[in-house]
Amino acid sequence: MRLPLSLSLSSKIIITAVFTLLLADIGGHIIYKVRDGNWLWEENPLEIFKIHGFLEFVADERLMTGRKMVINVEYGYAFDQNRFRTSKTLRPTGQPDISYFGDAQPTYAKDTPSIVFLGDSVPFGWEIMHEQTVPSRLFGLLRNHGVRKYGVINAALPSYSLHQSVARYAKEIHGTFPVSVVILQVYDPANRLLEFGQQWTRNTNGIVNPSSMHALDIKESLFYRWSSIGHTVLTMRLALADDREKFSKDDADLRKYFTQENEKDLITLLDLVRNDGASLVLLPVNPAESYKERLGSGSAEPLLHSIDWLNSTFDTFAKTHDDVYFFDVSDEFDRIGREGNFLDLCCHLSATGATAQAEFLYEKLVKSKLL
16 A cells, blocks of 8 residues: 555554554455354354254243254254154265164153153264264164153253253153153353352353453444454353352352252252152263363363262262163273263264264163163
């Protein structure tokens, strides 16, 4: 850019700087558009959880649930008339059109008892085909072993918390379908405890709860929404200001409160399960890396301790209730090895990992005389 000679050097520098920032900002918008598929100003900062096309919001404690009779093109996930994940005809990109158990697809009915899976994206089967999920694998094992009296319901949903899982059971399963066993596995509230610390409650979740009102104010600002440079700078500021020290592994009062609040949800669920004449199975959070091995080596990483708090709560609850079982799938994966059993560094199981977890569950259900 050539500037008039009459302008002072300082004016030229200022104009050049402004023009450069403008170009950089436009370039940043284009980058965000290519990466996320939307312009920054199209995003809703009040929407903490970007709801997927196979889900819908509901005005109760579930906050969201599956949509009826839908096959989501983006992911290939399908839901039946009761909002439960089911067989699909569309496959995620790159996934082969195969069925591990041939034609043995999970089914359920209102006149036969079912094994119900509750929880988040792990039992749901994030980024794997319906036939590869833990519920589907378990159904196949039941059929392969001649156990035909049970159906299987996959009532898990991505990002669900313990509180939401209990609410879904109460709203969509309790008193509607005959149930034999309920199997629950959730990451939240362990991860939300880390984020919110002493501000955590049973209703805290990753769908509508911002980490703080200050963070929400920033996300609603014009600078955050309309400037790519501002968006990047403020996002970095939020990351740096994230008050992780709110959670302390040595905070005895917080741990007591966390345990008691989760026990309230577990008691609510257990009462519902008992009324349905069923038993409750609790599974621990099972990260891709062994949290027990890392804690055993002296790790002070907060997330590992928050996971341990939740898993210990589940374990203790099972030990104090005769019709509740704690199946330590984390120990099982420590035993068989973790390589190849996970899709990411979080906790999502690969098809191989889902098979291993289903086989572990089948053996434990048989041993515990729940089948």
